[in-house]
Amino acid sequence: MHALGMHLLVELRNCNSKVLNDLKKVEEILVAAAKAAKATIIKTHFHKFSPFGISGVVVIAESHLAVHTWPEYGYAAVDIFTCGDTLKPEIAANSLIEKFNSKQPSIIEVKRGVLSTKGNVKLPHKATKGDPDAYARAKELQMVP
Amino acid sequence: MHALGMHLLVELRNCNSKVLNDLKKVEEILVAAAKAAKATIIKTHFHKFSPFGISGVVVIAESHLAVHTWPEYGYAAVDIFTCGDTLKPEIAANSLIEKFNSKQPSIIEVKRGVLSTKGNVKLPHKATKGDPDAYARAKELQMVP
Numbered sequence: 001m002h003a004l005g006m007h008l009l010v011e012l013r014n015c016n017s018k019v020l021n022d023l024k025k026v027e028e029i030l031v032a033a034a035k036a037a038k039a040t041i042i043k044t045h046f047h048k049f050s051p052f053g054i055s056g057v058v059v060i061a062e063s064h065l066a067v068h069t070w071p072e073y074g075y076a077a078v079d080i081f082t083c084g085d086t087l088k089p090e091i092a093a094n095s096l097i098e099k100f101n102s103k104q105p106s107i108i109e110v111k112r113g114v115l116s117t118k119g120n121v122k123l124p125h126k127a128t129k130g131d132p133d134a135y136a137r138a139k140e141l142q143m144v145p
Numbered sequence: 146m147h148a149l150g151m152h153l154l155v156e157l158r159n160c161n162s163k164v165l166n167d168l169k170k171v172e173e174i175l176v177a178a179a180k181a182a183k184a185t186i187i188k189t190h191f192h193k194f195s196p197f198g199i200s201g202v203v204v205i206a207e208s209h210l211a212v213h214t215w216p217e218y219g220y221a222a223v224d225i226f227t228c229g230d231t232l233k234p235e236i237a238a239n240s241l242i243e244k245f246n247s248k249q250p251s252i253i254e255v256k257r258g259v260l261s262t263k264g265n266v267k268l269p270h271k272a273t274k275g276d277p278d279a280y281a282r283a284k285e286l287q288m289v290p
Contacts, residue, residue, distance in 0.1 A: 077257040112222040
């Protein structure tokens with residue numbers, strides 16, 4: 001079924017704990033993963049907690065990446081949420097697995113925004129004149145001229 | 146089973162499209178949801194796309210909230226990722242459903258960081274001296290004195 005968004009829930013177990021507790025490295029790794037997947041980075045924000053643990057988000061034109069690390073457990077939770085056809089989230093996931101040196105990774109893939117169950121109707125990522133229904137709705141809402 | 150994080154994947158269908166396309170309102174609604182759930186807000190970032198659609202993240206001390214809206218489809222994808230025992234993510238979810246006026250919401254609850262399958266062992270949110278194993282590991286990594 002077609003979905004507006006693709007969301008990877010990445011569980012990174014048995015990682016390198018020192019890397020998980022290094023603010024600069026965690027940010028570098030997330031940014032590199034986003035770039036490897038051809039994402040357009042809009043903004044990043046990373047924060048270190050006391051006594052340890054890092055949270056970070058990378059806002060991309062195609063949605064977002066988020067990470068939360070628990071160095072004391074060698075664990076990081078990563079989300080890779082993407083939309084559109086050009087970005088390859090699995091490339092970002094593989095980059096993260098490698099750089100955090102996770103020896104026990106797992107990924108759940110979730111489709112977000114499955115708006116039609118009537119066959120495999122593909123909704124355009126953004127409504128355009130090529131999609132009359134969505135365009136009409138957008139026009140009615142005065143979102144387009 | 147005990148998990149380090151709790152993640153709600155909130156699908157908001159049939160929302161008020163005008164609200165979904167209003168940058169200020171979307172940010173207000175997400176911030177209000179985080180506050181209603183007793184989250185500690187660290188940083189927010191919201192971005193409007195052309196011709197429409199908004200992405201936003203609220204970084205909280207207990208992890209994050211993220212939203213992506215498709216006004217032309219009346220749809221928003223929201224993630225509420227929390228850790229610790231004090232925050233109630235379901236309160237945030239209900240606040241969002243109400244304020245986006247979603248007539249067809251759904252929620253998937255995912256446990257993140259299930260590190261032990263041997264019974265219902267509760268891992269402390271942050272390793273302390275009360276949790277000798279994690280504390281010893283943290284000490285080995287020179288994360289604590």
